[in-house]
Amino acid sequence: MSIEYDLNAIVPPYITEYLREKITHNDEFLHGLEDYAEKNSVPIVEPETARFLSVACRMTRPKKILEVGCAIGYSAILMAQATPDDCKITTLECNVEMVALARENIKNAGYSEKISVIEADAKDYLSYIDDDEVFDVIFLDGPKAHYIYMLDECVRLLKKGGVIISDNVLYKGMTADDNHVVRRKITIVKRLRRYIDMLMEHPELETSLLPLGDGVTISVKKGKQ
Numbered sequence: 001m002s003i004e005y006d007l008n009a010i011v012p013p014y015i016t017e018y019l020r021e022k023i024t025h026n027d028e029f030l031h032g033l034e035d036y037a038e039k040n041s042v043p044i045v046e047p048e049t050a051r052f053l054s055v056a057c058r059m060t061r062p063k064k065i066l067e068v069g070c071a072i073g074y075s076a077i078l079m080a081q082a083t084p085d086d087c088k089i090t091t092l093e094c095n096v097e098m099v100a101l102a103r104e105n106i107k108n109a110g111y112s113e114k115i116s117v118i119e120a121d122a123k124d125y126l127s128y129i130d131d132d133e134v135f136d137v138i139f140l141d142g143p144k145a146h147y148i149y150m151l152d153e154c155v156r157l158l159k160k161g162g163v164i165i166s167d168n169v170l171y172k173g174m175t176a177d178d179n180h181v182v183r184r185k186i187t188i189v190k191r192l193r194r195y196i197d198m199l200m201e202h203p204e205l206e207t208s209l210l211p212l213g214d215g216v217t218i219s220v221k222k223g224k225q
C-alpha cells in the first residue's frame with residue numbers, strides 16, 4: 001500500500017514514515033482490505049492505531065468486544081486475530097452497503113462465528129443492550145460528533161477493568177487548537193473537545209490521551225472486578 005502523508009496530521013510525516021516502516025505486517029488478507037479501503041476511500045484505522053488496537057486486545061484478552069463503526073470489517077477482523085478463540089465481537093454499522101461488505105469480508109476471513117455485524121444506528125442501539133451484556137473492550141470508531149451521546153451507555157456496558165478505546169479524538173489537531181480548525185468542522189470539533197473533557201472528568205474512568213494516528217484515548221473503568 002502506498003503511503004500518503006496528510007500534511008494536517010498530528011504527527012510529523014517523518015515520524016509516521018518511521019513508525020510505518022517498523023510496524024509492517026505480512027497478512028495478505030488484511031493487505032487486500034487496506035488496498036480496497038484506499039482505492040474506495042473507506043476510512044479504516046491508521047496502521048499505528050491498528051497495531052495499538054491489536055496489542056491492547058492481546059493485553060486485555062477480552063471475552064466480549066463491542067465496536068461502533070465497522071465499515072468493511074477491517075478493525076473487527078484485526079481484533080478477532082488478536083483475541084482468544086472464545087472471544088465474541090459485536091460490531092455496529094449503519095450503512096447497509098458497508099454491512100454487506102463487512103459480512104462478506106468476515107466470512108472470507110473465517111470469522112463469521114466470532115464476529116456479528118449488526119446493522120443499526122449505534123446511538124439508538126446501545127440503549128437497547130441489556131445491563132448484563134457487559135463488554136471487556138469497547139472500540140469507538142463511528143460518528144465522531146456522537147461520541148458524547150454514547151459515552152454513558154458505553155460506561156454502563158463496560159465491565160470494571162474493561163477499556164474504551166476511542167479513535168480520531170484529536171481530529172487532525174483541530175481539537176487541540178483553534179488555529180487548526182476548519183470552519184465547516186466546528187461542530188464536530190466542539191463535541192470532540194467536550195467528549196475529551198467528559199472522559200477526563202468521568203468519576204468511573206481513568207483516561208490516557210495519546211497523539212497516535214489521529215488521536216486515540218484509552219479509558220479504563222475503575223473499581224474492583
Ligand SMILES: C[S@@+](CC[C@H](N)C(=O)[O-])C[C@H]1O[C@@H](n2cnc3c(N)ncnc32)[C@H](O)[C@@H]1O
Nearest residue numbers: 044045069071074075093094121122141142143
Ligand atoms: C471510520 S469508519 C470505521 C472503520 C473501522 N472501524 C475500521 O477501522 O475498519 C466509521 C464507520 O462508522 C459508520 N457510522 C457512522 N455513523 C454511525 C452510526 N450512527 N451508527 C453506526 N455506524 C455508524 C460509518 O458508516 C463508517 O462505516
